[in-house]
Amino acid sequence: MISVQEQDFNQQVEYDRLKCKTSIGAIVTFTGLVRDINAGQSVSDLSLEHYPGMTEKCLTDIVEQAKTRWNIIASTVIHRVGQLTISDQIVFVGIASQHRGDAFAACEFIMDYLKTEAPFWKKETMINGETKWVDARETDQQAISKWQHK
Amino acid sequence: MIKVLFFAKLSEQLGCRELTVESDSIKDCEQLLQYLCEYKDDWSSILNAQSWLKAVNQSMTSNNVVLNDGDEVAFFPPVTGG
Known part of the structure; x- marks a missing residue:
């Protein structure tokens, strides 16, 4: 299941949805949240733009x-867009697999590629009212390289 | 017609999110970029200020893709989701 949405998501609902077959032996989930500090500055709000389609x-x-x-029995990727505030859930990746190795690896792989390829852009509003587009990080690009040599 | 889209910081700087361009005289992405650089006074400096990413028909590419009538071309900054 893939969803780009404004509304929040519920961990239990998503977990239950992933647990859909008796062959599943492992579920790994990742959730990204809005942090209160980015690059040393206090953030008050975050808006997320994307390229629909x-x-x-x-x-x-x-x-x-x-x-x-990897062996993936079920997968969920949810990414929120629009106006978010501190500690809000931004992104959810959940992988259900027979064994944990595949679930861990697939979850990390999807997050690493999402961060460098999926057309989302974050704009932060600071405590002092200033707004700033978030810059892409070199470390996100480096994270991709580990999958290219495997 | 070619549909051109701009996103995030780039659309803010250009003051434009979307425009359509007659495709008769534009054969590829380089010609489109050239056309956009001349579209308004400050667009050349904005479009050349950094290496923006490009997607043709919603697939990211760094190549000079040949463009056809009905194509959608988007320009945007490096992505920062997740």
Whole structure:
């Protein structure tokens, strides 16, 4: 399941949805939250813009790539857009697999590619009212390279 | 017609999110970029200020793709989701 949405999501609902077959022996989930400090500055709010259509296509491609590398029985990727505030949930990736190794790896792979390829952009509002587009991080790009040598 | 989209910081700087361009004289992405650089006074400096990413028909590419009538081309900053 892939969803780009404004509304929040519920961990238990998503976990139960992933637990769909008796062959599943492992579920790994990742949740990204809005941090109160970024690059040393206090953040009060975050807005997320995306490229409708391409975003969904890109997330589908990333999940399909993961499926060619690992045993995945069920998967969920949810990414929120619009106005968010401190500690809000931004992104959810959940992988259900027979064994934990595949679930851990696929979850990390999907997050690493989502961060460098999916067309989302964050804009922060600071405590002092200033707004700033978040810059892409070199470390996110480096995270991809570990999957390219495997 | 070619549909051109701008996102995030780039759309803010250009003051434009979307425009359509007649495709007759534009054969590829380089020609489109050239056209956009001349579209308004400050667009050349904004478009050349950093290396923006590009997607043709919603697939990211760094190549000079040949463009056809009905294509959608988007320009945007490096992505920062997650």
